Amino acid sequence: MGLHLFRTKARCINCHNGPLFTDNEFHNDGLTYYGRKYEDLGLYNVTKKPEDVGKFKTPGLRNVMKTAPWFHNGLFPNIDGVMNMYNIGMPVQRVKPEQVNDPLLPKNDKLLKGLMLSNAEKDAVVSFLDALTSPTVLIRVDKLPQ
Numbered sequence: 425m426g427l428h429l430f431r432t433k434a435r436c437i438n439c440h441n442g443p444l445f446t447d448n449e450f451h452n453d454g455l456t457y458y459g460r461k462y463e464d465l466g467l468y469n470v471t472k473k474p475e476d477v478g479k480f481k482t483p484g485l486r487n488v489m490k491t492a493p494w495f496h497n498g499l500f501p502n503i504d505g506v507m508n509m510y511n512i513g514m515p516v517q518r519v520k521p522e523q524v525n526d527p528l529l530p531k532n533d534k535l536l537k538g539l540m541l542s543n544a545e546k547d548a549v550v551s552f553l554d555a556l557t558s559p560t561v562l563i564r565v566d567k568l569p570q
Contacts, residue, residue: 426552429541434510434549438535445485445556451533452478454514455495458530464497465528478530489557503553507546513538 430436439447450467456478457463467476480496494500500509514536523529541549 425545426548426550426555429545429549430552433545434539434541435535436549439482440485445488446482448482450476450479450481451535452530453480453495453536454478454516454530454532455480455497455499456530458528459523462497465530466496468528474527477528478532485553485556487557488553490560503550504546507541507550510536511539511541511546 430440439449439451441447452466456465458465458478465477467479467481468474470476483491489503492501492503494503494506500506514532516532519529
């Protein structure tokens with residue numbers, strides 16, 4: 425059920441696709457903190473193009489359960505926080521009157537709207553993500569003959 429939801433209702437496949445589960449594109453996830461203490465303008469910091477404000481590269485999902493904390497700023501220490509954020513919809517910048525014509529005002533990617541998954545559906549997606557995670561492999565170095 426998790427894979428099915430990943431590909432359909434949860435819409436994860438729109439950005440997390442291919443062998444590494446990433447489109448290798450940049451998207452605005454709404455977490456720029458524009459004009460606030462922890463502001464991070466993402467790709468704009470490199471390109472200086474206003475359309476790149478708040479865009480961050482889509483991470484691959486192989487071994488995702490071992491890569492906490494999640495998001496570019498480490499906002500979520502557990503996967504439940506990530507799922508809840510996507511489920512309700514990513515934060516949208518509140519526009520103050522003085523920001524109406526601001527070319528750097530972040531614009532969220534249209535793909536990142538609330539999912540409205542049930543708790544069971546969120547759990548199923550998490551189970552699928554867990555299936556993309558390999559068990560830890562301990563490598564033992566052979567002792568050389570003396």
